[in-house]
Amino acid sequence: MELHSTSKIEKAIVVGLVTNKVRRHQVREYLDELIRLADTAGVEVVHKITQERDSIEPATYLGTGKVIEIGQLAEQEKIEMVIFDDDLSAVQVRNLEKVIKCKILDRSGLILDIFASRAKTKEAMTQVELAQLQYLLPRLTRQWTHLSKQYGGVGTKGPGETQLEVDRRDVRTRISLLKEKLKEISVERMEQRKKRNDWTRVALVGYTNAGKSTLLKQMSGADVFIEDRLFATLDTTIRQVAISQTKKILLSDTVGFIRKLPPHLIASFRSTLAEVVESDVILHVVDVSHSHFEEHIHVVKETLQELGASEKPTVMVFNKIDCIEDRAMLTALKKEYENAVFISAERGINISGLKEKILEALEHExxxxxxxxxxxxxxxxxxxxxxxxxxxxxxxxxxxxxxxxxxxxxxxxxxxxxxxxxxxxxxxxxx
Ligand SMILES: Nc1nc2c(ncn2[C@@H]2O[C@H](COP(=O)(O)OP(=O)(O)O)[C@@H](O)[C@H]2O)c(=O)[nH]1
Ligand SMILES: [Mg+2]
CATH class of the missing domain: 3.30.70 (Alpha-Beta Plaits)
Known part of the structure; x- marks a missing residue:
């Protein structure tokens, strides 16, 4: 197994498309996020390229001229990888690989690789491998190479190594096997959750890096893994928290959401996310210091809807207020979002206010x-x-x-x- 720290950092170009539907400033923000994702995967982005078009080019995603330009740049600068912000079809990958002589990856592929390298428990590993194979199946071409090969994660045993030899039928067989395994795991999990039924269960949800794990640590005093990286948490951590003199709850922290999260990933993480679906109250944690926090809220709400958890009593928790220096802006935000509770999980600001809000939300129940x-x-x-x-x-x-x-x-x-x-x-x- 190759160790992460000793492996050479790969250089990459990220590519985004400005169309009638997605405007320039949005694409810039998406690419910044993609760069953070690449960084999480141990890849260094050296160029950011955008193109303006009416729509996506079905055969090559970008216009031919741009593809040639990227191919030349990659060759000159010995770039190892080009990462596209949108998901590519198998045809697009094939055509792009003819001109750009290095690895071609898309956002979903990158996210799946990160998940694969971070999965530690049997459950997470099975869930990620299933999602990877389902993603891979329609893209199973000889040329399709994958980041996961270089990681010690699931990829080495799963799609990364075997993809070139294994035919589609074998992948399908493996998919059904993994689905069976997940069914067994989810029954086990259900049994465990049943035992917690007498408790009031509160679930932390939010965009990745919003501060969910920091908040769990702040409220429970427990040692929780926190990192300024995307997807530091893949499993569910549950801790007891006293929210008043008499009331104790179980607070859970799990995988964060991100825009364009591969649908297969959400589907296969259902048993992990069941803690959210079955909770009594949801705490939606938002990094309010982020310039695009409103879009993050939207993405989280959409994902909750997909999970069937959008009707749950929810407390909006606006975190990282210590990062907002402009007092007037904070006041305006408080006015606009009067139902939200403004905190700093890291500095421990207004945790008592949050506890009151949780109690209030529970009152309704x-x-x-x-x-x-x-x-x-x-x-x-x-x-x-x-x-x-x-x-x-x-x-x-x-x-x-x-x-x-x-x-x-x-x-x-x-x-x-x-x-x-x-x-x-x-x-x-x-x-
Ligand atoms: N300034 C500031 N940083 C915070 C706060 N809460 C969390 N962070 C930082 O945000 C990053 C992501 O935190 P984490 O809890 O891992 O986020 P998660 O992905 O939602 O679990 C870490 O670097 C934290 O130290 C806060 O209230 N203020
Ligand atoms: Mg976390």
Whole structure:
């Protein structure tokens, strides 16, 4: 296995297209992000090239002249790789490789390679390999070479090494095998999640590098892997956090989102992202100091929608306020996003405000009831304690009036308990 640190840094050109649909300033921002992705993969970008066209050229993505120009530049400067910001078709790759004599890669391929090099657990490795193969299948041509070869990740065993010899049928067989494996893993995971069902579960989501892991660390005091890199986290970390004197939650941190995340990747990361889908409240962390934070919000919202988690109670957490020097701008932002909570995860600014917001969001999910019990039912109170918060007990002659509050998701459990104790639902006095 080749070690990352000793491997020679490869030089690359990144390429973006300005069309009627994507404007120049956007392309510039996309390319900056692509450069950060390349950096994460250990690749140094030495040129940024854009072309303006009405639309993408189906055969070669760019116009022929531009392709020749890039080919010459790559040869002169001994560039090893050209990375395109949009996904390329197999035909485009084939045609581009005829003129540009180095590796051709696109954004999805790069993201998949990064995921492959970062996957550590059995689950993440299986998920990434599946996504890589599904991405590779329609692009399986002799020339298609892949970054992953040089990494010690899944790529070495999977698509990277074998892609040239293995035919499509073998890839398909491997895909079904991986799908089976993932099914088994997801059943295991479901069992584990069930055990956490009695807890209030809060999930951190956000664009990559927004500060999710930093916030988990800040709130839980736990040692969490943090890096100023894209996709530092691929698995789910869960920690206990006290958000008030009496209330503890489970806070989870998982893989971040990015624009144009390969769809196969989202699909295969479903079991990792299930923690988000099943959570009671979502904390959407935003790096508000980023010049394009609004677009990041949009991408995250879209991804949540794809996952079927867009209707969940969500707290918008605007992070990195310590980076905003312009006070007037911060004031304007607070006015515009009055429901968001403004924090600095790193400096620990306004974490108490965030906790209050989480409690508020949970309030909506709470139900309050009153039960009048006779001495023979008193033991029911200790059972209630298991999932409800007892707010008040009023003793009156031979009865006790118990006011309690609980998460709506435990309604079924309450009904069962009442049923077992021979108490009818009508004895509940709703507040
Ligand atoms: N200035 C500043 N930097 C932060 C803050 N929160 C996180 N960061 C930095 O942002 C980078 C990404 O943080 P991380 O928690 O790994 O982001 P994640 O990808 O969302 O998990 C790291 O370099 C953090 O130190 C903050 O409140 N202020
Ligand atoms: Mg992280």
């Amino acid at each position: 709470l139900r309050e009831e009153v039960l009048v019990l006779t001495p023979s039912d008193y033991r029911l109170i200790s059972k209630l304690h298991e999932f409800a918060e007892i707010i008040k007990k009023d003793y009156d002659d031979n009865t006790v009036k118990v006011r309690f509050r609980f998460d709506k998701k435990f309604s079924g459990r309450l009904m069962k308990l009442l049923h077992k104790s021979g108490i009818t639902e009508e004895s509940l006095q709703q507040c």
